[in-house]
Amino acid sequence: MTVLRPATLAAALAARSEHPGALLVAGGTDAMVAINSGRLRAEVTVDLTGVGELASWSRSGSTIRIGSGLTYTRLIAELGDLCPGLAMASRTVGSPQIRNRGTVGGNVATASPAGDALPPLVAAGAVIELASTDGVRRVPIGAFLVGPKRSLLAPNELITAIELPVARGPQQFSKVGPRNAMVIAVCSLAVDVDVASRRVAVAIGSAGPTTLRALEAEAVASAAIDWTTGALGDADLARFAALVAQAARPIDDVRGTAAYRRHALAVLARRSLGWSLEALRRAVA
Protein backbone atom coordinates (compact mmCIF):
# COMPACT_ATOMS: atom_id res chain seq x y z
CA MET A 1 0.00 0.00 0.00
CA THR A 2 1.25 3.45 -0.93
CA VAL A 3 -0.11 6.43 0.97
CA LEU A 4 -0.34 9.69 -0.96
CA ARG A 5 -0.76 12.85 1.10
CA PRO A 6 -1.89 15.71 -1.15
CA ALA A 7 -1.84 19.17 0.43
CA THR A 8 -4.22 20.80 -2.05
CA LEU A 9 -7.48 19.87 -3.72
CA ALA A 10 -5.81 20.00 -7.13
CA ALA A 11 -3.19 17.50 -5.96
CA ALA A 12 -5.88 15.26 -4.47
CA LEU A 13 -7.85 15.27 -7.74
CA ALA A 14 -4.68 14.54 -9.69
CA ALA A 15 -3.90 11.60 -7.38
CA ARG A 16 -7.40 10.22 -7.78
CA SER A 17 -7.19 10.65 -11.55
CA GLU A 18 -3.81 8.93 -11.74
CA HIS A 19 -4.97 6.09 -9.47
CA PRO A 20 -8.68 5.57 -10.22
CA GLY A 21 -10.41 3.77 -7.40
CA ALA A 22 -7.65 4.60 -4.91
CA LEU A 23 -8.87 4.34 -1.33
CA LEU A 24 -9.80 7.74 0.05
CA VAL A 25 -9.22 8.21 3.77
CA ALA A 26 -10.24 11.26 5.76
CA GLY A 27 -11.15 10.62 9.41
CA GLY A 28 -10.59 6.90 8.89
CA THR A 29 -13.44 5.93 11.18
CA ASP A 30 -14.85 3.58 8.53
CA ALA A 31 -11.82 2.81 6.36
CA MET A 32 -9.42 1.98 9.21
CA VAL A 33 -11.85 -0.54 10.68
CA ALA A 34 -11.69 -2.45 7.41
CA ILE A 35 -7.92 -2.00 7.08
CA ASN A 36 -7.24 -3.13 10.67
CA SER A 37 -9.32 -6.27 10.21
CA GLY A 38 -7.53 -7.14 6.97
CA ARG A 39 -10.74 -6.91 4.96
CA LEU A 40 -9.51 -3.95 2.94
CA ARG A 41 -6.21 -3.85 1.13
CA ALA A 42 -5.69 -0.89 -1.14
CA GLU A 43 -2.68 -0.51 -3.36
CA VAL A 44 -2.94 3.24 -3.21
CA THR A 45 -4.50 5.26 -0.42
CA VAL A 46 -5.08 9.00 -0.63
CA ASP A 47 -5.08 10.78 2.73
CA LEU A 48 -7.44 13.76 2.47
CA THR A 49 -6.73 15.25 5.90
CA GLY A 50 -4.05 17.53 4.48
CA VAL A 51 -6.46 19.20 2.05
CA GLY A 52 -7.50 22.33 3.95
CA GLU A 53 -10.13 23.36 1.36
CA LEU A 54 -12.24 20.34 2.30
CA ALA A 55 -12.34 21.04 6.03
CA SER A 56 -14.35 24.23 6.10
CA TRP A 57 -17.92 25.43 5.56
CA SER A 58 -19.38 28.61 4.20
CA ARG A 59 -22.71 30.32 3.77
CA SER A 60 -23.94 31.97 0.61
CA GLY A 61 -27.39 33.50 1.07
CA SER A 62 -29.68 30.70 2.20
CA THR A 63 -27.31 27.89 1.20
CA ILE A 64 -24.75 26.22 3.45
CA ARG A 65 -21.78 24.58 1.75
CA ILE A 66 -20.18 21.99 4.01
CA GLY A 67 -16.73 20.80 2.99
CA SER A 68 -16.61 17.01 2.88
CA GLY A 69 -13.79 16.99 5.45
CA LEU A 70 -15.70 18.89 8.14
CA THR A 71 -15.75 16.79 11.31
CA TYR A 72 -18.93 16.08 13.25
CA THR A 73 -17.50 17.90 16.28
CA ARG A 74 -17.06 21.10 14.30
CA LEU A 75 -20.44 20.71 12.63
CA ILE A 76 -22.16 20.37 16.01
CA ALA A 77 -20.32 23.40 17.42
CA GLU A 78 -20.62 25.66 14.38
CA LEU A 79 -23.78 24.68 12.49
CA GLY A 80 -26.23 23.85 15.28
CA ASP A 81 -28.34 26.93 14.53
CA LEU A 82 -28.21 26.86 10.73
CA CYS A 83 -28.63 23.08 10.25
CA PRO A 84 -30.15 21.81 13.51
CA GLY A 85 -31.32 18.46 12.13
CA LEU A 86 -27.91 17.60 10.77
CA ALA A 87 -26.26 18.77 14.00
CA MET A 88 -28.62 16.59 16.06
CA ALA A 89 -27.82 13.58 13.91
CA SER A 90 -24.10 14.32 14.15
CA ARG A 91 -24.32 14.33 17.91
CA THR A 92 -25.57 10.73 17.85
CA VAL A 93 -22.55 9.53 15.86
CA GLY A 94 -20.17 7.28 17.84
CA SER A 95 -18.25 8.88 20.69
CA PRO A 96 -16.34 12.15 21.12
CA GLN A 97 -13.27 10.44 19.67
CA ILE A 98 -15.23 9.37 16.57
CA ARG A 99 -16.98 12.73 16.15
CA ASN A 100 -13.60 14.49 16.45
CA ARG A 101 -12.31 12.57 13.47
CA GLY A 102 -15.24 11.35 11.37
CA THR A 103 -16.45 13.57 8.55
CA VAL A 104 -19.79 14.26 6.89
CA GLY A 105 -18.22 13.57 3.50
CA GLY A 106 -17.12 10.15 4.73
CA ASN A 107 -20.65 9.36 5.86
CA VAL A 108 -21.99 10.27 2.41
CA ALA A 109 -19.21 8.40 0.61
CA THR A 110 -19.72 5.23 2.65
CA ALA A 111 -23.43 5.40 1.71
CA SER A 112 -24.45 3.00 4.44
CA PRO A 113 -28.22 2.74 4.87
CA ALA A 114 -27.48 3.39 8.57
CA GLY A 115 -25.39 6.54 8.02
CA ASP A 116 -26.58 8.95 10.70
CA ALA A 117 -26.03 12.15 8.71
CA LEU A 118 -27.96 10.88 5.71
CA PRO A 119 -31.62 11.24 6.81
CA PRO A 120 -31.32 14.97 7.63
CA LEU A 121 -29.42 15.55 4.39
CA VAL A 122 -32.04 13.67 2.36
CA ALA A 123 -34.92 15.44 4.14
CA ALA A 124 -33.29 18.82 3.47
CA GLY A 125 -32.77 18.02 -0.21
CA ALA A 126 -28.98 18.27 -0.01
CA VAL A 127 -26.84 18.32 -3.13
CA ILE A 128 -23.53 16.46 -3.32
CA GLU A 129 -20.69 18.25 -5.09
CA LEU A 130 -18.36 15.85 -6.90
CA ALA A 131 -15.08 16.91 -8.45
CA SER A 132 -12.52 15.32 -10.70
CA THR A 133 -9.80 16.61 -12.98
CA ASP A 134 -12.57 16.75 -15.63
CA GLY A 135 -14.65 19.23 -13.66
CA VAL A 136 -17.39 19.52 -11.06
CA ARG A 137 -20.90 18.06 -11.02
CA ARG A 138 -23.71 18.39 -8.50
CA VAL A 139 -26.00 15.47 -7.75
CA PRO A 140 -29.06 15.49 -5.45
CA ILE A 141 -28.33 13.18 -2.53
CA GLY A 142 -31.38 11.06 -3.28
CA ALA A 143 -29.92 10.19 -6.67
CA PHE A 144 -26.36 9.91 -5.34
CA LEU A 145 -27.25 7.13 -2.90
CA VAL A 146 -28.16 4.15 -5.09
CA GLY A 147 -28.02 1.20 -2.67
CA PRO A 148 -26.36 -0.25 0.41
CA LYS A 149 -22.82 1.19 0.34
CA ARG A 150 -23.29 2.07 -3.33
CA SER A 151 -23.28 5.58 -4.76
CA LEU A 152 -22.70 7.46 -7.99
CA LEU A 153 -19.14 8.42 -6.95
CA ALA A 154 -16.96 7.72 -9.98
CA PRO A 155 -13.52 6.12 -9.51
CA ASN A 156 -11.79 9.39 -10.42
CA GLU A 157 -14.00 11.64 -8.29
CA LEU A 158 -13.94 13.08 -4.79
CA ILE A 159 -16.84 14.37 -2.77
CA THR A 160 -15.78 17.96 -2.22
CA ALA A 161 -18.84 19.42 -0.51
CA ILE A 162 -22.43 18.98 0.54
CA GLU A 163 -24.83 21.84 -0.03
CA LEU A 164 -28.06 22.25 1.87
CA PRO A 165 -30.43 25.08 2.66
CA VAL A 166 -30.37 26.93 5.94
CA ALA A 167 -33.17 25.44 8.06
CA ARG A 168 -36.51 26.90 7.01
CA GLY A 169 -38.28 25.84 10.19
CA PRO A 170 -38.03 23.23 12.95
CA GLN A 171 -36.00 20.09 12.30
CA GLN A 172 -35.70 16.88 14.28
CA PHE A 173 -33.61 13.74 14.17
CA SER A 174 -34.26 10.64 16.22
CA LYS A 175 -32.67 7.24 16.29
CA VAL A 176 -33.30 3.88 17.93
CA GLY A 177 -30.45 1.81 19.34
CA PRO A 178 -29.57 -0.30 22.38
CA ARG A 179 -27.82 2.61 24.14
CA ASN A 180 -27.52 6.38 23.81
CA ALA A 181 -23.99 6.39 22.44
CA MET A 182 -21.88 4.31 20.10
CA VAL A 183 -24.73 2.64 18.27
CA ILE A 184 -25.42 1.87 14.67
CA ALA A 185 -29.02 2.89 14.14
CA VAL A 186 -31.64 0.16 14.29
CA CYS A 187 -33.70 2.79 12.50
CA SER A 188 -33.64 6.55 12.37
CA LEU A 189 -35.74 9.40 11.11
CA ALA A 190 -35.34 13.04 10.16
CA VAL A 191 -38.13 15.58 9.92
CA ASP A 192 -37.64 18.90 8.12
CA VAL A 193 -40.43 21.45 8.39
CA ASP A 194 -40.26 24.17 5.75
CA VAL A 195 -42.54 26.86 7.11
CA ALA A 196 -42.20 29.30 4.20
CA SER A 197 -43.28 26.80 1.55
CA ARG A 198 -45.59 24.94 3.96
CA ARG A 199 -44.02 21.55 3.39
CA VAL A 200 -42.93 18.72 5.66
CA ALA A 201 -40.13 16.43 4.49
CA VAL A 202 -39.29 13.17 6.22
CA ALA A 203 -36.44 10.72 5.61
CA ILE A 204 -35.99 7.23 6.99
CA GLY A 205 -32.62 5.70 7.86
CA SER A 206 -31.55 2.10 8.41
CA ALA A 207 -34.85 0.67 7.20
CA GLY A 208 -34.29 0.19 3.49
CA PRO A 209 -31.51 -0.33 0.95
CA THR A 210 -30.77 3.37 1.17
CA THR A 211 -32.14 6.43 2.94
CA LEU A 212 -35.79 6.79 1.93
CA ARG A 213 -38.23 9.66 1.68
CA ALA A 214 -41.82 9.05 2.77
CA LEU A 215 -43.55 11.13 0.11
CA GLU A 216 -47.15 10.19 0.84
CA ALA A 217 -46.67 10.90 4.55
CA GLU A 218 -45.12 14.24 3.64
CA ALA A 219 -48.08 15.20 1.44
CA VAL A 220 -50.62 14.24 4.09
CA ALA A 221 -48.88 16.19 6.84
CA SER A 222 -48.21 19.22 4.64
CA ALA A 223 -51.90 19.43 3.75
CA ALA A 224 -53.24 18.77 7.25
CA ILE A 225 -51.11 21.20 9.27
CA ASP A 226 -52.69 24.56 10.09
CA TRP A 227 -49.66 26.61 9.08
CA THR A 228 -50.77 29.79 10.81
CA THR A 229 -50.93 28.12 14.24
CA GLY A 230 -48.84 24.97 13.84
CA ALA A 231 -51.79 22.81 14.86
CA LEU A 232 -52.22 19.22 13.66
CA GLY A 233 -54.98 16.87 14.80
CA ASP A 234 -54.14 13.58 16.50
CA ALA A 235 -55.79 11.55 13.74
CA ASP A 236 -53.69 13.28 11.07
CA LEU A 237 -50.53 12.80 13.13
CA ALA A 238 -51.35 9.10 13.50
CA ARG A 239 -51.96 8.82 9.74
CA PHE A 240 -48.62 10.53 9.06
CA ALA A 241 -46.88 8.04 11.37
CA ALA A 242 -48.56 5.06 9.71
CA LEU A 243 -47.60 6.28 6.24
CA VAL A 244 -43.97 6.72 7.33
CA ALA A 245 -43.93 3.12 8.57
CA GLN A 246 -45.47 2.00 5.27
CA ALA A 247 -42.82 3.82 3.25
CA ALA A 248 -39.99 1.94 4.99
CA ARG A 249 -38.52 -1.14 3.32
CA PRO A 250 -36.84 -2.77 6.31
CA ILE A 251 -35.26 -6.21 6.59
CA ASP A 252 -34.66 -8.58 9.49
CA ASP A 253 -31.00 -8.43 10.52
CA VAL A 254 -28.74 -8.62 13.57
CA ARG A 255 -29.84 -5.19 14.79
CA GLY A 256 -33.58 -5.73 14.63
CA THR A 257 -36.52 -7.21 12.79
CA ALA A 258 -38.39 -5.55 9.96
CA ALA A 259 -41.58 -5.53 12.04
CA TYR A 260 -39.82 -3.83 14.96
CA ARG A 261 -38.32 -1.22 12.65
CA ARG A 262 -41.70 -0.38 11.15
CA HIS A 263 -43.24 -0.08 14.60
CA ALA A 264 -40.37 2.08 15.90
CA LEU A 265 -40.46 4.33 12.83
CA ALA A 266 -44.14 5.10 13.41
CA VAL A 267 -43.28 6.11 16.98
CA LEU A 268 -40.30 8.22 15.86
CA ALA A 269 -42.40 9.85 13.14
CA ARG A 270 -45.21 10.78 15.50
CA ARG A 271 -42.83 12.15 18.13
CA SER A 272 -40.50 13.97 15.73
CA LEU A 273 -43.26 15.76 13.86
CA GLY A 274 -44.99 16.44 17.19
CA TRP A 275 -41.81 18.02 18.63
CA SER A 276 -41.30 20.03 15.45
CA LEU A 277 -44.84 21.42 15.54
CA GLU A 278 -44.50 22.23 19.25
CA ALA A 279 -41.46 24.32 18.31
CA LEU A 280 -43.42 25.92 15.48
CA ARG A 281 -46.32 26.76 17.83
CA ARG A 282 -43.86 28.33 20.29
CA ALA A 283 -42.36 30.36 17.45
CA VAL A 284 -45.69 31.71 16.18
CA ALA A 285 -47.16 32.30 19.66
Add this chain to the structure above:
Amino acid sequence: MVNGTARVADGVLESDSLLTMLRERLDLPGSKGACEQGECGSCSVYLDGVLVCSCLVLAAQADGHGVLTVEGLADGDRLDPVQQAFIDAGAVQCGFCTPGLVLAAHDLLGRHRDPSDLEIREALAGNLCRCTGYEKVLDAVRLALARRSR
Protein backbone atom coordinates in the same frame (compact mmCIF):
# COMPACT_ATOMS: atom_id res chain seq x y z
CA MET B 1 6.25 15.02 17.43
CA VAL B 2 5.30 12.54 20.12
CA ASN B 3 4.97 13.80 23.69
CA GLY B 4 6.92 16.90 22.78
CA THR B 5 9.82 15.11 21.11
CA ALA B 6 10.46 14.68 17.39
CA ARG B 7 10.42 10.95 16.71
CA VAL B 8 11.33 8.93 13.65
CA ALA B 9 9.76 5.50 13.38
CA ASP B 10 11.44 2.79 11.32
CA GLY B 11 9.75 -0.22 9.81
CA VAL B 12 6.22 1.22 9.80
CA LEU B 13 3.97 -0.47 7.25
CA GLU B 14 1.88 1.92 5.19
CA SER B 15 -1.24 0.14 6.41
CA ASP B 16 -0.22 0.46 10.08
CA SER B 17 -2.34 2.54 12.41
CA LEU B 18 -0.96 5.25 14.66
CA LEU B 19 -1.65 2.87 17.55
CA THR B 20 0.53 0.13 16.05
CA MET B 21 3.31 2.63 15.40
CA LEU B 22 3.19 3.96 18.96
CA ARG B 23 3.20 0.54 20.60
CA GLU B 24 5.45 -1.45 18.31
CA ARG B 25 7.83 1.09 16.77
CA LEU B 26 8.07 3.87 19.33
CA ASP B 27 8.07 1.82 22.54
CA LEU B 28 4.99 3.60 23.91
CA PRO B 29 2.65 0.79 25.05
CA GLY B 30 0.44 3.00 27.23
CA SER B 31 -2.20 3.28 24.52
CA LYS B 32 -3.99 -0.07 24.43
CA GLY B 33 -5.20 -2.02 21.44
CA ALA B 34 -8.41 -3.95 21.94
CA CYS B 35 -11.20 -3.62 19.42
CA GLU B 36 -9.24 -1.85 16.65
CA GLN B 37 -12.53 -0.44 15.39
CA GLY B 38 -13.08 2.67 17.47
CA GLU B 39 -15.58 1.05 19.82
CA CYS B 40 -13.58 0.82 23.06
CA GLY B 41 -11.52 4.02 23.37
CA SER B 42 -8.56 2.20 24.96
CA CYS B 43 -6.23 3.60 22.30
CA SER B 44 -7.26 7.25 22.83
CA VAL B 45 -4.53 9.84 22.24
CA TYR B 46 -4.45 13.51 21.38
CA LEU B 47 -3.65 14.31 17.75
CA ASP B 48 -2.90 18.03 17.44
CA GLY B 49 -4.77 18.51 20.71
CA VAL B 50 -7.88 16.61 19.55
CA LEU B 51 -8.88 13.36 21.25
CA VAL B 52 -8.95 10.51 18.74
CA CYS B 53 -8.83 6.72 18.60
CA SER B 54 -5.27 6.05 17.48
CA CYS B 55 -6.37 2.74 15.94
CA LEU B 56 -8.40 4.71 13.40
CA VAL B 57 -5.59 7.04 12.37
CA LEU B 58 -3.29 5.85 9.63
CA ALA B 59 0.29 6.16 10.94
CA ALA B 60 1.16 8.21 7.86
CA GLN B 61 -1.60 10.68 8.73
CA ALA B 62 0.22 11.57 11.95
CA ASP B 63 3.46 12.40 10.13
CA GLY B 64 4.20 16.06 10.78
CA HIS B 65 1.56 16.32 13.51
CA GLY B 66 1.68 16.41 17.30
CA VAL B 67 0.72 13.32 19.27
CA LEU B 68 0.25 13.26 23.03
CA THR B 69 -0.12 9.84 24.66
CA VAL B 70 -0.78 8.89 28.27
CA GLU B 71 2.98 8.60 28.74
CA GLY B 72 3.28 12.33 28.08
CA LEU B 73 0.60 13.46 30.51
CA ALA B 74 2.68 13.59 33.70
CA ASP B 75 5.20 16.35 34.26
CA GLY B 76 8.24 14.27 35.18
CA ASP B 77 7.35 12.52 38.44
CA ARG B 78 4.35 14.76 38.99
CA LEU B 79 1.20 13.06 37.80
CA ASP B 80 -1.44 15.02 35.96
CA PRO B 81 -4.31 15.91 38.34
CA VAL B 82 -6.59 13.56 36.39
CA GLN B 83 -4.16 10.65 36.90
CA GLN B 84 -3.91 11.48 40.61
CA ALA B 85 -7.70 11.62 40.90
CA PHE B 86 -8.02 8.17 39.30
CA ILE B 87 -5.60 6.78 41.92
CA ASP B 88 -7.24 8.56 44.84
CA ALA B 89 -10.74 7.54 43.79
CA GLY B 90 -9.68 3.94 43.19
CA ALA B 91 -10.87 4.20 39.61
CA VAL B 92 -8.59 1.40 38.43
CA GLN B 93 -9.43 -2.28 38.33
CA CYS B 94 -7.53 -4.36 35.77
CA GLY B 95 -6.18 -1.09 34.35
CA PHE B 96 -6.49 -1.90 30.67
CA CYS B 97 -9.00 0.85 29.90
CA THR B 98 -7.40 3.35 32.30
CA PRO B 99 -5.07 5.18 29.88
CA GLY B 100 -7.94 5.82 27.47
CA LEU B 101 -10.30 6.90 30.24
CA VAL B 102 -7.66 9.18 31.75
CA LEU B 103 -7.21 10.89 28.39
CA ALA B 104 -10.96 11.18 27.76
CA ALA B 105 -11.42 12.68 31.24
CA HIS B 106 -8.46 15.00 30.66
CA ASP B 107 -10.03 16.14 27.39
CA LEU B 108 -13.36 16.81 29.10
CA LEU B 109 -11.70 18.92 31.80
CA GLY B 110 -9.93 20.89 29.11
CA ARG B 111 -13.19 21.62 27.28
CA HIS B 112 -15.61 22.15 30.17
CA ARG B 113 -15.42 24.29 33.28
CA ASP B 114 -18.17 22.55 35.16
CA PRO B 115 -19.67 19.57 33.31
CA SER B 116 -22.87 17.97 34.57
CA ASP B 117 -23.03 14.23 35.25
CA LEU B 118 -24.73 13.80 31.88
CA GLU B 119 -21.93 15.69 30.16
CA ILE B 120 -19.35 13.54 31.95
CA ARG B 121 -21.15 10.41 30.77
CA GLU B 122 -21.36 11.70 27.22
CA ALA B 123 -17.64 12.54 27.25
CA LEU B 124 -16.71 9.05 28.45
CA ALA B 125 -19.25 7.21 26.28
CA GLY B 126 -16.58 5.98 23.88
CA ASN B 127 -14.46 4.29 26.55
CA LEU B 128 -15.40 0.78 27.62
CA CYS B 129 -14.39 -0.81 30.93
CA ARG B 130 -14.91 -4.57 30.81
CA CYS B 131 -14.53 -4.67 34.63
CA THR B 132 -17.56 -2.34 34.59
CA GLY B 133 -15.93 -0.03 37.12
CA TYR B 134 -17.64 3.06 35.82
CA GLU B 135 -18.87 4.53 39.12
CA LYS B 136 -15.34 5.00 40.46
CA VAL B 137 -14.33 6.55 37.16
CA LEU B 138 -17.16 9.08 37.50
CA ASP B 139 -16.00 9.69 41.09
CA ALA B 140 -12.47 10.34 39.81
CA VAL B 141 -13.69 12.89 37.27
CA ARG B 142 -15.78 14.65 39.93
CA LEU B 143 -12.79 14.61 42.29
CA ALA B 144 -10.52 16.17 39.66
CA LEU B 145 -13.18 18.82 38.99
CA ALA B 146 -13.63 19.57 42.68
CA ARG B 147 -9.89 19.89 43.24
CA ARG B 148 -9.57 22.20 40.27
CA SER B 149 -12.34 24.52 41.47
CA ARG B 150 -10.79 24.80 44.96
